[in-house]
Amino acid sequence: MEKIRLGIVGYGNIGRGVESAIPSFSDMELVAVFTRRPPDDVQVKGNTEVVHFDRLLDYKDKIDVMLLCGGSATDLPEQTAKLVADFNTVDTYDTHAKIPEYFDKVNQVALKSGKTGIISVGWDPGLFSMVRMLAGAVLPDGTDYTFWGKGVSQGHSDAIRRVKGVKKGVQYTLPSESAIEAVRSGSVPAFTTRQKHVRECFIVADDGADPKVIENEIKNMPNYFADYDTTVHFISEEELRKQHSKMPHGGFVFRTGFTGGGENKQIIEFSLKLDSNPEFTSSVLVAYARAAYRLNKEGVSGAKTVFDIPLSYISHMSGAELRAALL
Amino acid sequence: MEKIRLGIVGYGNIGRGVESAIPSFSDMELVAVFTRRPPDDVQVKGNTEVVHFDRLLDYKDKIDVMLLCGGSATDLPEQTAKLVADFNTVDTYDTHAKIPEYFDKVNQVALKSGKTGIISVGWDPGLFSMVRMLAGAVLPDGTDYTFWGKGVSQGHSDAIRRVKGVKKGVQYTLPSESAIEAVRSGSVPAFTTRQKHVRECFIVADDGADPKVIENEIKNMPNYFADYDTTVHFISEEELRKQHSKMPHGGFVFRTGFTGGGENKQIIEFSLKLDSNPEFTSSVLVAYARAAYRLNKEGVSGAKTVFDIPLSYISHMSGAELRAALL
Numbered sequence: 001m002e003k004i005r006l007g008i009v010g011y012g013n014i015g016r017g018v019e020s021a022i023p024s025f026s027d028m029e030l031v032a033v034f035t036r037r038p039p040d041d042v043q044v045k046g047n048t049e050v051v052h053f054d055r056l057l058d059y060k061d062k063i064d065v066m067l068l069c070g071g072s073a074t075d076l077p078e079q080t081a082k083l084v085a086d087f088n089t090v091d092t093y094d095t096h097a098k099i100p101e102y103f104d105k106v107n108q109v110a111l112k113s114g115k116t117g118i119i120s121v122g123w124d125p126g127l128f129s130m131v132r133m134l135a136g137a138v139l140p141d142g143t144d145y146t147f148w149g150k151g152v153s154q155g156h157s158d159a160i161r162r163v164k165g166v167k168k169g170v171q172y173t174l175p176s177e178s179a180i181e182a183v184r185s186g187s188v189p190a191f192t193t194r195q196k197h198v199r200e201c202f203i204v205a206d207d208g209a210d211p212k213v214i215e216n217e218i219k220n221m222p223n224y225f226a227d228y229d230t231t232v233h234f235i236s237e238e239e240l241r242k243q244h245s246k247m248p249h250g251g252f253v254f255r256t257g258f259t260g261g262g263e264n265k266q267i268i269e270f271s272l273k274l275d276s277n278p279e280f281t282s283s284v285l286v287a288y289a290r291a292a293y294r295l296n297k298e299g300v301s302g303a304k305t306v307f308d309i310p311l312s313y314i315s316h317m318s319g320a321e322l323r324a325a326l327l
Numbered sequence: 328m329e330k331i332r333l334g335i336v337g338y339g340n341i342g343r344g345v346e347s348a349i350p351s352f353s354d355m356e357l358v359a360v361f362t363r364r365p366p367d368d369v370q371v372k373g374n375t376e377v378v379h380f381d382r383l384l385d386y387k388d389k390i391d392v393m394l395l396c397g398g399s400a401t402d403l404p405e406q407t408a409k410l411v412a413d414f415n416t417v418d419t420y421d422t423h424a425k426i427p428e429y430f431d432k433v434n435q436v437a438l439k440s441g442k443t444g445i446i447s448v449g450w451d452p453g454l455f456s457m458v459r460m461l462a463g464a465v466l467p468d469g470t471d472y473t474f475w476g477k478g479v480s481q482g483h484s485d486a487i488r489r490v491k492g493v494k495k496g497v498q499y500t501l502p503s504e505s506a507i508e509a510v511r512s513g514s515v516p517a518f519t520t521r522q523k524h525v526r527e528c529f530i531v532a533d534d535g536a537d538p539k540v541i542e543n544e545i546k547n548m549p550n551y552f553a554d555y556d557t558t559v560h561f562i563s564e565e566e567l568r569k570q571h572s573k574m575p576h577g578g579f580v581f582r583t584g585f586t587g588g589g590e591n592k593q594i595i596e597f598s599l600k601l602d603s604n605p606e607f608t609s610s611v612l613v614a615y616a617r618a619a620y621r622l623n624k625e626g627v628s629g630a631k632t633v634f635d636i637p638l639s640y641i642s643h644m645s646g647a648e649l650r651a652a653l654l
Contacts, residue, residue, distance in 0.1 A: 020587050024467040100651050120654055127461070129654045130638055131597075134454070136653070137614045137641040138607075140351040186600070246591075259610055260347050264573075264602035266610075270458075273513070275591035280465075283586055283593075287464045307639040307649050311457055314464040315634075322634050324427050326460050327452045 003029040007063040015069035017282030065289040084110045084117040088292040092122045107303035116296040117303045121288045122281040131253045131270040139257025147175035151249030159224045165209030170244045172200045186265045199230040249277035287314040330356040334390040342396035344609025392616040411437045411444040415619040419449045434630035443623040444630045448615045449608040458580045458597040466584025474502035478576030486551045492536030497571045499527045513592045526557040576604035614641040
């Protein structure tokens with residue numbers, strides 16, 4: 001079988017996740033990792049070629065789909081529209097508010113180049129968006145809930161590390177268990193910010209720093225913590241390294257709908273519990289590389305989202321196999 | 328806005344569910360209910376016209392999509408391929424083992440007639456199938472679990488009502504809570520039939536019947552109960568009517584996958600808790616009527632399944648609206 005030839009653009013957490021995911025997808029192969037750094041400085045896991053960004057176009061005929069693994073703040077807004085002029089792309093753009101503008105920009109270039117650019121793939125945006133759409137279409141009369149966690153929040157972890165006396169720290173966002181139970185019960189509750197999520201911090205303090213002062217400053221930090229119930233734990237550097245170096249995440253999407261003129265409650269729940277957020281996101285990205293490849297083969301070009309693509313396009317199975325095994 | 332004009336074929340639980348769901352879908356309208364019974368004997372909820380099967384073809388230009396609400400045992404295998412010669416159709420065909428053959432039969436006729444027939448829509452097959460496919464594509468290394476319930480099983484309820492001394496009875500299938508917890512924990516357990524589901528029966532006994540004899544006969548019934556832990560409750564006729572006349576159902580789909588060479592566990596969970604199984608199934612059916620209508624407008628004909636249709640086709644929102652609100 002001819003394999004789908006993939007390139008990785010950007011070698012951070014997602015790029016490494018994609019690299020480790022590809023061997024599980026038997027119909028795909030990794031051709032090269034592209035980086036802005038001097039290629040010799042980038043140590044990849046296998047024998048994959050590491051290539052500087054400046055030489056990207058040399059791979060125009062050697063790569064079927066480029067997996068864009070840069071950040072949404074600055075990398076993707078700049079890179080995707082450029083790359084889709086020459087490659088099919090899949091990216092994880094996740095700045096929700098700017099997705100429409102981003103879509104239009106990628107779409108314009110892709111329609112001209114005849115390439116396919118699948119945007120905002122992952123789990124939120126991505127799988128969570130699909131469940132929200134599906135649940136809303138099926139149950140028009142209803143209420144949605146999304147909870148995130150338990151997971152490491154990078155922004156909040158950065159914020160606690162800026163507090164004086166904090167040497168190292170990790171912040172977890174957790175859905176409130178009582179809120180989840182209330183939604184599951186079908187009671188359609190309304191929540192304040194404080195009622196939906198709680199925050200938990202693990203801190204390594206500087207020698208001589210006062211834990212009470214640190215805890216107080218964190219708990220009262222506006223925007224980040226003041227609106228939440230926050231717990232602060234002080235631990236040793238070794239414990240931090242041993243217990244808190246993974247990047248777990250997850251969350252819940254619910255829709256509680258009513259049918260029969262409001263008489264009957266129908267609850268849809270979807271959840272993820274992820275040991276590694278970047279590895280899961282990367283796995284979704286790789287599955288959607290199949291879709292980009294197939295759509296483009298069929299002559300479908302332009303920007304696409306998870307809403308636009310039949311599910312079968314991300315499976316390695318044929319339509320007949322899917323109907324026999326999974327329907 | 329011009330509405331999508333729907334017809335209901337068969338007026339049982341699903342047909343009634345469709346009738347009660349349509350008002351929640353602002354872009355659809357119900358034109359007629361078709362029945363094999365004398366139309367005057369069929370009492371519908373609103374003012375909808377009730378029409379005999381023999382006059383179906385008179386509605387060829389008056390109905391955009393026919394929702395086929397008959398049973399999978401005899402009605403649909405006979406009706407769908409006939410109807411798709413003249414109408415776009417959506418059905419709930421759920422005999423898993425025969426789906427490939429059913430698909431081929433509907434597909435042949437639909438390709439000739441230029442109509443679109445969406446088959447096996449509902450929640451299993453349907454939403455559960457979609458989640459199984461999606462989860463398997465995203466996490467190639469993993470294990471699937473499906474649990475059903477708490478829900479009324481029609482076949483098992485019929486079986487207990489055939490036991491001597493049973494006047495009336497309802498049987499619920501329940502997922503074992505400890506099994507669900509074991510899967511959620513990520514331990515990837517293997518289960519026997521007995522460990523996955525339990526069965527609960529509510530019986531109204533005939534006057535003078537011996538409850539011990541009834542209980543014993545039920546618990547040892549081969550195929551239906553012998554392989555399960557079964558609980559039998561004897562209740563009054565009034566309690567049965569008050570507490571057990573709804574048709575709840577639901578279930579769970581899990582996939583526990585591994586990434587990072589097996590180092591990290593990733594758990595996907597999807598569940599439904601339905602007060603009314605037929606009303607929920609009907610709501611899915613109506614949402615997919617949108618897809619049948621749109622696909623056919625675009626010239627896409629033949630048999631289709633939930634795997635073949637982009638999610639956006641079941642939403643009333645435009646692509647731009649979906650990207651802004653739900654991605």
